[in-house]
Amino acid sequence: MANPPGSAPTGPVDGLTFQGVEISLAGRRLLSLDRVVAPGETLTVMGPSGSGKSTLFAFVAGFLDPAFTARGRIALNGTDLTKLAPQRRHLGLVFQDALLFPHMSVGENLLFALPPGIRGGNARQAAAEAMLAEVGLAGLFSRDPATLSGGQAARVALARTLLAEPRALLLDEPFSRLDQALRAATRDLVFARIRERNIPAILVTHDPADAAAAGGDLVVIGEAEAGEGETVGAPTAATAP
Numbered sequence: 001m002a003n004p005p006g007s008a009p010t011g012p013v014d015g016l017t018f019q020g021v022e023i024s025l026a027g028r029r030l031l032s033l034d035r036v037v038a039p040g041e042t043l044t045v046m047g048p049s050g051s052g053k054s055t056l057f058a059f060v061a062g063f064l065d066p067a068f069t070a071r072g073r074i075a076l077n078g079t080d081l082t083k084l085a086p087q088r089r090h091l092g093l094v095f096q097d098a099l100l101f102p103h104m105s106v107g108e109n110l111l112f113a114l115p116p117g118i119r120g121g122n123a124r125q126a127a128a129e130a131m132l133a134e135v136g137l138a139g140l141f142s143r144d145p146a147t148l149s150g151g152q153a154a155r156v157a158l159a160r161t162l163l164a165e166p167r168a169l170l171l172d173e174p175f176s177r178l179d180q181a182l183r184a185a186t187r188d189l190v191f192a193r194i195r196e197r198n199i200p201a202i203l204v205t206h207d208p209a210d211a212a213a214a215g216g217d218l219v220v221i222g223e224a225e226a227g228e229g230e231t232v233g234a235p236t237a238a239t240a241p
């Protein structure tokens with residue numbers, strides 16, 4: 001059963017749990033976080049440049065630079081992620097830059113992400129084409145990624161991440177290269193997927209409209225001048241030193 005969003009974690013719970021997480025750089029605390037992101041919920045993280053948003057993602061994903069020190073526990077559905085190698089965390093990461101494999105077609109990029117449980121060339125191709133259609137790119141299976149617009153490439157990257165059936169999603173400015181119309185449609189698709197699949201997600205964005213569409217709690221980190229982090233809509237939060 002899921003704990004309510006933002007509640008203090010007391011034991012193994014569904015969702016993404018941050019327990020006493022603190023990340024420091026050169027002896028100075030960059031951020032701290034204590035909260036549960038429930039299945040199907042998207043927690044939005046906002047903060048100025050350099051406040052530690054990417055660093056938080058790096059810690060969750062398992063590739064924190066050794067320049068940082070981190071303590072605390074991150075658990076996904078009760079499993080301590082900090083003890084797992086990055087590839088065993090089953091996270092889906094979406095960045096501002098689509099980062100498609102350039103030597104593969106759009107379709108091959110998607111097939112690469114499909115879990116091995118989907119067997120047979122036809123079934124695999126059908127799953128990839130269905131996902132392409134879902135992100136509004138039906139018919140682009142054979143395209144060379146180099147010929148895509150920025151918005152199309154961003155949608156292929158999203159499709160590829162969703163196809164991999166991640167257990168949690170980390171979204172780092174995933175819509176920022178999309179124009180307004182495409183941005184609204186794409187974020188509706190992503191947040192609908194997150195709710196349908198009942199997976200926890202964290203969204204880093206500078207756009208309040210993204211945060212509103214995500215529909216979950218918002219934490220603001222790195223308000224160093226104010227000396228305090230700020231939380232909107234939740235009892236626990238990320239805080240600045």
Ligand SMILES: Nc1ncnc2c1ncn2[C@@H]1O[C@H](COP(=O)(O)OP(=O)(O)OP(=O)(O)O)[C@@H](O)[C@H]1O
Pocket residue numbers: 025047048049050051052053054055056065067
């Ligand atoms: N490898 C590193 N070694 C030392 N310091 C680093 C390293 N990577 C980032 N930093 C510093 O850590 C702090 C947090 O950086 P981070 O990239 O997490 O910020 P951010 O909030 O994601 O910023 P932005 O919005 O500009 O992407 C910054 O002061 C940055 O200069």
